[in-house]
Structure formats: structure tokens, C-alpha cells
Amino acid sequence: MVLMVSAMLVLAARDPERNVAVVDGLIAGLVILAVTPLLSLYTRIYPGHIVWGRSVVRLVFAAFFFFLRSRRTHWRPAGDF
Numbered sequence: 001m002v003l004m005v006s007a008m009l010v011l012a013a014r015d016p017e018r019n020v021a022v023v024d025g026l027i028a029g030l031v032i033l034a035v036t037p038l039l040s041l042y043t044r045i046y047p048g049h050i051v052w053g054r055s056v057v058r059l060v061f062a063a064f065f066f067f068l069r070s071r072r073t074h075w076r077p078a079g080d081f
Helices: 001-013 020-043 048-068
Strands: none
Touching: 001 020, 020 048
């Protein structure tokens, strides 16, 4: 699974304008991974500072990738029209 995600990210890094969906999926996954431990914090399985720390780090990475993602360009028809 890690190898597959790594390959997708490497291929998306080569042409980020065409692969915006891969970068957006990575951002959404990091946000989901950051929010779910905070929602289950009431179970008190892990110490609170560990859960908050991991969630903050994941949100920082998500914000970093959101800042670096390519901006969408205006639509242009393909070919010589």
C-alpha cells in the first residue's frame, strides 16, 4: 500500500497540473487521518498529548501540500482551433 501511494505521488510530482486529483486525495486523506483520532479522544486509550501532536503534524503536512498544489488553469480546447 505504501509503495502504491509512493508511486502515485512520484508520478503526480512530474506533472502536477494533470494530476491535481492525486494531490487533492493526499490532502483529504491527511485531514481525515488528523480528525479521526481527535473524535475518538474520549475513549482515552492514548494520552491526549500524543493524539493532539500527531493530529497537528498531519494538519501541518496537509496545509503544506495544499499550499504547494498547482493552481487550476483556464480551460483551453485541445488541438488547433
